[in-house]
Structures are given as structure tokens and as C-alpha cells.
Amino acid sequence: MSAPVVETHALAKTYRQAPVLNDVNLRLLAGRGAFVIGGNGAGKSTFLRLLAGLEAPSAGRALVFGQDTRKLGSRYRRRIGMMGHQSFLYPNLTARENLEFYGALYSIADPVSVATTWLERVGLARFADTRIRAFSRGMEQRLSAARAMLAEPTLLLLDEPFAALDVEGVSTVSALIVSALERGASVLATAHAFSELQGAELEVFELSHGRFTPYPPQEEFRRGGRIRSLLGR
Amino acid sequence: MSAFAAVIRKDLRLELRGGQSTIALLAMSMLVLVVLVFALDAARVRSADTAAGALWVAMVFSGVVGATRALSAERENGAIRGLILSPLDPAVLYAAKLAAAFIFMAVAEAGAVILMVLFFNLEFNASLIRLTPVLMLGALGFSALATLLSAATGHTRAGDMLLPILAVPMFVPALIAGVKASSAALSGAPLASMGDWLRIMVAFDVLFITAGYLLFEHVVGED
Numbered sequence: 001m002s003a004p005v006v007e008t009h010a011l012a013k014t015y016r017q018a019p020v021l022n023d024v025n026l027r028l029l030a031g032r033g034a035f036v037i038g039g040n041g042a043g044k045s046t047f048l049r050l051l052a053g054l055e056a057p058s059a060g061r062a063l064v065f066g067q068d069t070r071k072l073g074s075r076y077r078r079r080i081g082m083m084g085h086q087s088f089l090y091p092n093l094t095a096r097e098n099l100e101f102y103g104a105l106y107s108i109a110d111p112v113s114v115a116t117t118w119l120e121r122v123g124l125a126r127f128a129d130t131r132i133r134a135f136s137r138g139m140e141q142r143l144s145a146a147r148a149m150l151a152e153p154t155l156l157l158l159d160e161p162f163a164a165l166d167v168e169g170v171s172t173v174s175a176l177i178v179s180a181l182e183r184g185a186s187v188l189a190t191a192h193a194f195s196e197l198q199g200a201e202l203e204v205f206e207l208s209h210g211r212f213t214p215y216p217p218q219e220e221f222r223r224g225g226r227i228r229s230l231l232g233r
Numbered sequence: 234m235s236a237f238a239a240v241i242r243k244d245l246r247l248e249l250r251g252g253q254s255t256i257a258l259l260a261m262s263m264l265v266l267v268v269l270v271f272a273l274d275a276a277r278v279r280s281a282d283t284a285a286g287a288l289w290v291a292m293v294f295s296g297v298v299g300a301t302r303a304l305s306a307e308r309e310n311g312a313i314r315g316l317i318l319s320p321l322d323p324a325v326l327y328a329a330k331l332a333a334a335f336i337f338m339a340v341a342e343a344g345a346v347i348l349m350v351l352f353f354n355l356e357f358n359a360s361l362i363r364l365t366p367v368l369m370l371g372a373l374g375f376s377a378l379a380t381l382l383s384a385a386t387g388h389t390r391a392g393d394m395l396l397p398i399l400a401v402p403m404f405v406p407a408l409i410a411g412v413k414a415s416s417a418a419l420s421g422a423p424l425a426s427m428g429d430w431l432r433i434m435v436a437f438d439v440l441f442i443t444a445g446y447l448l449f450e451h452v453v454g455e456d
Contacts, residue, residue: 074322088310088314093246104234104235105316106319
């Protein structure tokens with residue numbers, strides 16, 4: 001059995017005495033994909049930020065690759081790709097310049113050709129030399145996906161990866177996620193409601209009132225993915 | 234290309250396209266110098282002391298404006314999170330942001346010196362060359378301090394207000410040394426008379442850079 005890539009123990013987060021996450025326990029094994037669903041303010045984004053080490057938990061622990069997320073060294077951060085609500089892109093740089101810049105940060109050997117490849121994969125090759133400021137929200141989301149996956153991370157943290165995307169964009173990003181799973185990466189994504197990923201083996205759970213609950217019951221949901229409980233004990 | 238060079242190149246590229254930091258620095262420098270030229274006694278405006286003081290007032294005020302702008306590009310679209318999440322060592326990120334801020338400030342200072350010479354009826358002569366190390370040390374120290382403080386205050390609601398409140402008092406010792414050394418340089422005093430003031434500036438530069446190197450990773454995050 002492979003070691004967990006993500007592990008949380010009694011994880012809690014409180015903002016100004018308002019609890020957002022409460023006693024969250026989770027294990028995500030290597031090469032597995034999981035969807036966290038929940039309404040606005042359920043704590044999905046907070047959960048991903050805690051796992052990425054962008055915020056400190058109020059209580060409990062979050063471990064990624066067995067390391068405390070607040071002390072992730074560069075060799076571990078290199079293995080994480082994240083899509084957030086914001087794109088992390090520079091509006092006054094072109095699509096190509098943004099990817100080449102992040103390629104240099106991740107010490108990619110040939111960031112120019114890698115950027116070209118990813119621009120083609122997300123269908124933005126025609127807009128390679130267009131500044132992000134001129135992009136639509138959906139185009140920026142596609143480029144954000146390319147940025148997150150540029151260095152072929154072994155853990156993808158995707159906060160509403162299909163937000164603002166058209167049908168083609170959803171298909172493109174879905175294919176990238178499935179491709180990442182197929183090469184052995186672990187994927188943890190959030191959404192307001194379950195988004196089916198054709199061909200992906202998914203584990204789905206719901207975040208509600210700061211806690212995870214199974215969603216939907218396994219016997220009731222068998223459309224695209226196979227659902228298994230991810231809940232910790 | 235190293236990550237350090239990539240960050241500097243990106244900052245310079247953004248600055249060339251937007252010009253926000255350098256234009257803000259130059260505009261603030263010009264405003265301060267114009268106000269001081271008209272506010273000060275006409276009989277004294279030719280003195281090196283007054284010109285040196287006006288130059289450093291302009292430099293500090295414009296430096297604050299420039300520092301506020303310096304990390305704003307990183308806040309837009311949450312790009313700072315992309316940097317924090319990347320394998321980039323926070324100390325390297327600090328060094329790169331410091332280097333970029335120093336370049337912007339040095340360019341703006343060159344413009345401010347030209348304005349100072351014109352407004353205060355000074356001459357373009359060798360004394361300006363003697364002024365160069367003083368201004369470079371001042372720009373380096375202020376960039377080091379402001380880069381650290383703008384990272385610390387940038388994600389707070391009152392960040393723009395907090396930066397000058399914190400930066401200016403902390404820079405005062407280096408500011409006094411800078412004014413004194415600049416005055417000596419402009420008045421043609423021997424280099425030896427600037428030595429002590431330059432040593433103070435070097436000491437504060439080392440202090441600010443070391444503090445930034447050690448503390449940047451702890452203040453640049455979200456909480």
C-alpha cells in the first residue's frame with residue numbers, strides 16, 4: 001500500500017473566532033484523485049490553502065509528503081502544483097512570458113519549449129504573445145492550469161478548476177487532470193457540486209459545517225467515476 | 234536562467250511596460266524638490282547643505298512611494314502566492330526583489346540629482362561623482378528596508394499607510410548620515426570628511442540587508 005501524499009489530523013481553522021474547519025481527518029494516497037464539494041464558505045479553499053502551506057492551521061496538523069505543510073522545503077514545494085481562485089499570473093506579461101517565468105522558478109531545463117508545449121495543450125497557442133490583461137476569465141483559468149501543471153507535480157491542489165470555463169475548457173482541463181492521474185500524480189480538487197471526470201477514478205466527499213461527510217453514498221452514484229470513502233478515522 | 238535572474242528580469246520587464254515605480258519615484262522627487270526650492274529662503278537655496286537635505290527628503294518620500302508599488306504587481310492576481318508556493322528560496326526572492334528595487338531607485342535618483350542641480354543652481358562637476366557612492370549606499374539601504382517592510386505590510390488593510398510609518402523612523406540614522414555625507418560631497422570637502430558618515434551608512438545597509446535576508450520568509454506569507 002502506497003504512503004499517503006496528503007494526511008490531516010484533527011485539522012481546524014478559525015477566523016476571528018468563527019470556525020471554518022473543524023476536526024478534519026483525511027488521507028489521500030499516491031496516485032489517487034479526490035473531489036471536495038461544498039457550498040460557498042464551506043471551507044474548501046481554506047482547506048487547500050492549509051495543505052499548500054499558505055496558511056497555518058488553528059489546531060491539528062496537515063502533512064504533505066509526510067512533511068508539515070508549514071515547513072515544506074523547496075524540494076517538496078516543487079512537487080506541488082496549485083490552482084487557486086486567483087490565477088497567480090502577471091497581467092502585464094504575455095502568456096508565454098508567464099509560463100517561461102514559472103518554468104525558470106521550477107528549474108525546468110528548457111522553459112521556452114515547455115511553455116510552447118503547454119500553451120498548445122491548453123489551446124492558447126494563438127494567444128502566446130498576448131498579455132494576460134487582455135484574456136477572458138476562462139482563458140486565464142486555462143493558463144492557470146498550465147502554470148500549475150508545468151513542472152509535472154506529483155500533487156495537484158485545484159481550487160474550482162472548472163470555474164469560468166466553457167465546455168471546451170472543461171474538457172481540456174479535465175483531460176489534463178486525467179493525464180496527471182495516469183502518470184501517477186495525486187489530485188485534490190474542489191467544486192461547488194460534483195463535476196464528473198470521465199475516465200478518472202475519483203473519491204468524493206462533501207465539506208459541510210467544517211467537517212467532511214461522505215458524498216454521495218457509494219451505492220447511489222456510479223456515473224463516471226468510482227466513489228470510495230476517503231474519510232479519516 | 235537562475236530563479237534570481239528570472240525574478241529580476243520579470244520585474245524589469247513589468248517596469249518597462251508599466252513604468253509605475255520609476256515614474257512614481259521621479260514624480261515624487263520632482264514635487265518635493267519644487268516645493269522645497271520655493272519654500273526655502275532664496276539666499277540659501279544655493280548652499281550644498283540645503284540641496285543635500287532636499288535631495289534626501291525627495292529620495293525618502295519617493296522611495297516610500299516606489300516601495301509601495303514594488304510588491305503591488307505581486308499582489309495582483311495573487312502572484313505572490315505563486316512565488317511562495319514555488320521552490321524558490323525566500324531569501325533568493327528577497328535578494329531579487331531588493332535588486333530590482335535598487336535599480337528602480339538608482340534610476341530615479343539619477344533623475345532627482347539632475348533636478349536638484351537645476352533647481353538649486355548647482356554645477357555639473359566632479360562633486361556629483363563624489364555624491365554617487367553616498368546615493369548608492371542610501372538607495373541600497375532604503376531598498377533593503379522597504380522591500381522587507383512592504384512584504385510585511387502589503388497584505389494588511391492599512392499596508393500603504395503602515396509602510397512610511399515604519400520605514401521612515403527606522404531609516405532616520407542612515408538618513409542623517411546620508412545628508413551629512415552628501416553635503417560634504419557637494420561642498421567639495423575632502424573625502425576623509427565623508428568617511429565616518431559613509432561607514433555609518435554601510436553599517437545600516439548591512440543591518441537592513443541581513444534583517445531582510447533572515448526575516449523575509451516569515452513576513453511575506455499570508456498570516
